[in-house]
Amino acid sequence: MAERQAVIGSRVGLHARPAAIFAEAAAEAPVEVTIALEGEPAEDALDASSILSLMGLGAEYGTTVILRAEGEGAEAALDELAKVLETDHDSE
Amino acid sequence: MSTQQVSYHGVGVSAGRVIGPVLRMPDPIAAPSDGAPLPEGSTAQAEIERLTAATQSVAAQLKARAATATGDAQGVLKATALMASDRTLLKSASTLVSGGTCAESAIWEAADAVATQLAALGGYMAERAGDVLDVRARIVAELRGVPAPGIPDSQEPFVLAAVDLAPADTATLDPAKVLALVTSDGGPQSHTAIIARSLGLPAIVAATGTTALRDGMQVFADGISGTVTTNPGAEQEHLAATYANREPLPDFDGHGVLADGHPVPLLANVGGGKDAQAAAAAGAQGVGLLRTEFCFLGRDAEPTHEEQVQAYGAVFEAFAGKKVVVRTLDAGADKPLPFLTDTTEPNPALGVRGYRTDAASPGVLARQLAAIAQAAAEHQAEVWTMAPMISTPAEAGAFAAMVSAAGLPTGGTMIEVPSAAVLAGGILSRCDFVSLGTNDLTQYTMAADRQLGTMAELNDPWQPAVLHLVKATAEGALDAGGKPVGVCGEAAADPALAVVLVGLGVNTLSMNKRALPPVAAVLRTVDLPAAQRLAALALEADSASEARRLVRAELPELDRFGL
Numbered sequence: 277m278a279e280r281q282a283v284i285g286s287r288v289g290l291h292a293r294p295a296a297i298f299a300e301a302a303a304e305a306p307v308e309v310t311i312a313l314e315g316e317p318a319e320d321a322l323d324a325s326s327i328l329s330l331m332g333l334g335a336e337y338g339t340t341v342i343l344r345a346e347g348e349g350a351e352a353a354l355d356e357l358a359k360v361l362e363t364d365h366d367s368e
Numbered sequence: 369m370s371t372q373q374v375s376y377h378g379v380g381v382s383a384g385r386v387i388g389p390v391l392r393m394p395d396p397i398a399a400p401s402d403g404a405p406l407p408e409g410s411t412a413q414a415e416i417e418r419l420t421a422a423t424q425s426v427a428a429q430l431k432a433r434a435a436t437a438t439g440d441a442q443g444v445l446k447a448t449a450l451m452a453s454d455r456t457l458l459k460s461a462s463t464l465v466s467g468g469t470c471a472e473s474a475i476w477e478a479a480d481a482v483a484t485q486l487a488a489l490g491g492y493m494a495e496r497a498g499d500v501l502d503v504r505a506r507i508v509a510e511l512r513g514v515p516a517p518g519i520p521d522s523q524e525p526f527v528l529a530a531v532d533l534a535p536a537d538t539a540t541l542d543p544a545k546v547l548a549l550v551t552s553d554g555g556p557q558s559h560t561a562i563i564a565r566s567l568g569l570p571a572i573v574a575a576t577g578t579t580a581l582r583d584g585m586q587v588f589a590d591g592i593s594g595t596v597t598t599n600p601g602a603e604q605e606h607l608a609a610t611y612a613n614r615e616p617l618p619d620f621d622g623h624g625v626l627a628d629g630h631p632v633p634l635l636a637n638v639g640g641g642k643d644a645q646a647a648a649a650a651g652a653q654g655v656g657l658l659r660t661e662f663c664f665l666g667r668d669a670e671p672t673h674e675e676q677v678q679a680y681g682a683v684f685e686a687f688a689g690k691k692v693v694v695r696t697l698d699a700g701a702d703k704p705l706p707f708l709t710d711t712t713e714p715n716p717a718l719g720v721r722g723y724r725t726d727a728a729s730p731g732v733l734a735r736q737l738a739a740i741a742q743a744a745a746e747h748q749a750e751v752w753t754m755a756p757m758i759s760t761p762a763e764a765g766a767f768a769a770m771v772s773a774a775g776l777p778t779g780g781t782m783i784e785v786p787s788a789a790v791l792a793g794g795i796l797s798r799c800d801f802v803s804l805g806t807n808d809l810t811q812y813t814m815a816a817d818r819q820l821g822t823m824a825e826l827n828d829p830w831q832p833a834v835l836h837l838v839k840a841t842a843e844g845a846l847d848a849g850g851k852p853v854g855v856c857g858e859a860a861a862d863p864a865l866a867v868v869l870v871g872l873g874v875n876t877l878s879m880n881k882r883a884l885p886p887v888a889a890v891l892r893t894v895d896l897p898a899a900q901r902l903a904a905l906a907l908e909a910d911s912a913s914e915a916r917r918l919v920r921a922e923l924p925e926l927d928r929f930g931l
Contacts (some may be wrong), residue, residue, distance in 0.1 A: 326456035
């Protein structure tokens with residue numbers, strides 16, 4: 277099981293637009309990726325490609341989240357996705 | 369297809385003549401019944417496949433729309449497309465289907481849970497809960513094989529036909545795609561009419577029978593005469609082309625004046641600071657109606673003194689050195705407020721509203737006047753204050769005393785109850801000015817509900833009886849020593865009627881800022897004696913439509929500008 281910590285970089289938090297960008301990226305990953313708030317048990321983690329789950333997470337700017345995935349390519353996929361989360365998409 | 373023409377007659381509430389294909393506003397999606405079982409003969413597996421296909425199809429439609437949209441709209445559409453194909457949503461709906469629930473009820477319930485969760489997060493996320501419910505309605509429409517709810521989407525501009533439009537519908541209306549609005553219900557003061565005028569779209573309301581219009585039918589929509597004609601021919605094509613080639617209206621230069629130099633200051637109706645800045649930029653010579661409800665609506669409790677001072681100050685700031693007429697809170701009837709109005713009244717238009725709320729809930733008005741006074745002291749605008757729904761000279765006197773006790777220099781009253789028009793002389797001997805609210809004055813004079821489409825013909829400010837009350841008000845003002853009379857209802861925004869109002873003795877006209885250029889242009893084509901002659905014609909007419917026809921026939925400039 278690969279794991280990455282990421283800090284939400286979008287000023288507005290994981291709201292509609294940043295959540296859409298991340299959900300799309302997660303859906304394209306070769307492995308199934310989950311997301312959870314830091315400190316929450318792994319079995320409560322949500323599907324990272326679900327925009328509704330991401331929005332329901334209520335992750336604000338600066339919140340730390342944990343990404344998890346298993347299988348071939350998991351490490352690379354998580355590196356990529358953590359980068360997406362840490363970018364401020366609203367400054368673009 | 370038949371080439372026979374059918375004409376539907378309604379009320380033209382916003383000028384313009386166009387030809388285009390009809391698209392109907394679909395009926396709202398009715399909620400499926402709670403936990404309805406699988407369709408007869410179907411299996412859970414087949415039902416899940418049907419649901420999956422529907423979500424994919426809705427996602428594809430939204431994605432295609434996103435591809436043609438730009439800016440914020442594109443982002444919102446992309447996000448809603450992802451919501452439609454969301455795996456978590458589909459999974460929880462599928463679990464319900466496996467338990468024996470049909471696809472429609474399952475997706476309805478599953479989306480409900482998500483929306484409730486988002487709403488609980490508050491703020492921005494709570495607003496997104498509406499997007500989830502919109503996606504849900506689209507998926508259910510897809511499952512049922514009916515058109516998606518909301519304003520139809522089309523690459524080609526169209527004439528939007530509806531029973532009536534709600535404020536939520538009009539908020540998503542794209543003026544680049546909609547050529548004209550046609551409703552079978554609604555009246556001249558309906559939301560459809562107000563939004564059409566503010567976007568400058570031709571609109572015909574209360575056109576009974578237009579429910580027969582179908583998607584794709586070509587129609588000629590004439591917002592000037594208030595007719596909709598199917599299968600337009602050469603005559604209609606000529607009219608639409610003439611309108612399209614109309615002379616552009618000159619921008620308003622900030623001087624409302626008749627051809628002979630008689631001044632008629634043109635002011636703006638505004639509902640907040642931003643609105644006031646836009647009105648000042650459009651040349652408005654002041655504010656003839658500041659609706660203070662904007663500061664109160666959608667709240668459970670009265671706004672604080674500081675909030676009010678800031679909100680009014682933002683308007684005064686835009687009109688330094690100019691007149692701003694503030695109307696005190698007009699709650700009740702179609703604008704209920706939880707802390708002021710009793711929603712159980714059997715007939716709220718005749719109940720506790722406007723100034724009358726002061727007797728039922730004393731204190732709110734005095735506190736509002738104190739906030740207006742402080743905001744006035746902090747800015748350079750010439751602040752006048754008036755109360756809505758004044759019925760007697762005694763009430764006018766009592767309000768004027770409150771205004772003066774608050775330290776405000778100028779107190780007046782709205783004339784919207786017929787009794788106030790009849791006794792305008794007595795009212796004006798007890799206050800400084802009056803402003804005619806023609807929308808309510810018409811509804812009360814004609815005993816015709818302004819929200820009812822079937823009453824549209826009676827509920828028309830061209831009604832000679834309404835014009836007689838305007839005249840009585842102007843005469844009362846003269847008797848009281850020539851005190852100012854303004855009009856701040858929708859009537860002032862109709863260029864032909866504006867001429868009549870001036871002829872009846874009205875001094876200033878206040879309107880939506882978009883109406884300033886046409887009203888100014890038409891006023892400049894008549895002198896005061898001509899306006900008085902046209903007013904006399906209208907007073908003698910036997911109906912609103914005859915009054916309108918007689919006056920318009922004498923104003924050839926209306927055609928030149930396509931008004």
